[in-house]
Amino acid sequence: MLKHLSLVLILFGSLGLPLTWGQSAPEDDLSFVPSPYLLLDRGLQFRVTKSINSMYDFDFETAERDFQVLSYQYPNHPLPDFLMALGYWWRIEVDVTNKKYDDLFLGYIDRANEKAEKMFEEDETNKEAAFFLAAGYGFQGRLLSERKSWTRAAWAGRTALKYMELSRGEEEFNPELLLGDALFNYFSVWIPENYPLLRPVMALFPKGDKELGIEQLENVASNAFYTRIEAMYFLFRLYASEEKKPYEALRISEYLHSKFPNNPYFHRSYARHLYTVGRWSESLEESQEILDRIESGKTGYESNSGRYAAFFIAQYFERVGNQEEAKRYYLKTLSYGEESESQESGYYLHSMVQLGQIAMKENQNALAKEYFKKVKKYAKRKHPAHQAARNFIKKNKL
Known part of the structure; x- marks a missing residue:
């Protein structure tokens, strides 16, 4: 049973919500309303869009130079460290068996989590802090499950799930948080269908809905700002394998390769x-x-x-x-x-x-x-x- 536990942990890890700028806000909309959350700062979104896209296109030198500037501007905020971790995650994603970047990734994630925890301790209603903690511990659990570090992965997964629940309830974040709901709806049904031994474990969680999960992923892929590309990543993988819709998988992977032509993961997925x-x-x-x-x-x-x-x-x-x-x-x-x-x-x-x-x-x-x-x-x-x-x-x- 332990060898299948990683499926549950990866599910929980995926509930961490990575910040991916796949689209920019309308350039003629200058009526910004100041937000108490850095993630919702429209001016910052304009500034980092190019940097995030550089990261997805595997131009890490450009992306990380910009992320370092952010770290000077916002030294106590988890965003810069989280973005650095995300860059190393994509280096890992190309070949998850390669442990070369593990320590760097986990180091940046740990620093992001520490800063987010301080924010949360100061204000337990801070949805942004909970958002980063759900994402940080989620990614941490995902990698640790790949490395078969079961105890640490399980703890990180449970922690991510706790903060995901706490991050709900902020209307502005809803399109981004929907990614977590979508993945939970899909995999909470898929796991017991394919791994009967895990049914007792999954019975402890709310009942999901695979069709709704796919609909929600499509919604995020079309409408979200931060999590759009990540939703596309999960969609083309599900369409290619579980949903048996190869032309839908091709549609999405073709778009991703055209937008990020130097991303080797998207490139080989398109070829496949x-x-x-x-x-x-x-x-x-x-x-x-x-x-x-x-x-x-x-x-x-x-x-x-x-x-x-x-x-x-x-x-x-x-x-x-x-x-x-x-x-x-x-x-x-x-x-x-x-x-x-x-x-x-x-x-x-x-x-x-x-x-x-x-x-x-x-x-x-x-x-x-x-x-x-x-x-x-x-x-x-x-x-x-x-x-x-x-x-x-x-x-x-x-």
Whole structure:
């Protein structure tokens, strides 16, 4: 059961509300009403929009230079440290197995939480302080659950949930807070449906509604200011997997890639969704660009993205009957997979199955057997690749 607990913790972690400026306010609206909350300061929103967009486009140097200026202007406010943490979170998001940025991320989150806690201690009705604490502890729990630090992750998740409840009730924040409600509505139903052992745990929480959760995510993606991009991120992932709506996933990932063309996560997601809907030539083009960017050392482009891209290219060549090029890119998929220690991933396993089949066609039975044995080594018994490997070994008496 412990191995599935991360699903609950990630759910609670996702209730932390990241601040993402995906759109700017109307430039001709100069009738600002002063707000007691820095997050709702329209002048600040204008100033930081470009910085946040730079962060999402993986121009961290520009973004963090601006965030440092904010830290001088607002030394006691959690916003600057939180934005710095968010930048490191996106570095982690590209490859969550890479622990290189963990300490930096957690350091900034801790400082943001400390400042928000001081604000909350001074005024327990401060919705902005509760907002930051929900977000900070939420992200903290999300990373700790990825690292299987169960006790710390559970504590952070519970704390995030507490502050999310306390941050409600401020009408100005409603579009942003709706993201937390949306994710809870969806996953509080999805988790017990897919993991029956967790039903007693989820029974302790209010009943959700998956359809309402999707509607709320669409609402946030269309209307929110701070959380718009984050809502899109969750939407395209849900549409691609759980909701089985690949064209909706493609619509959103295409927008995100066009808006943030240097974000490797959005780039590989766009290539993947093109592949899924059968737009092979376009997927080939985007995938080749990903590999070119890895070779040139472009920020954020690394072996995990390479594993995706090489696999899509291999599949393209296999479909057009170019076995030699298909083999070359399946081998690249293995190389990138081993570099990122992703031997249990579907693309890695499927590439080995395909290479085994190609070896059979080339009358290299010993090599084919080695590929199939590796599949059995890395894949769980119920995995389709494991079954395919067993069948090939049995059928061909390897």
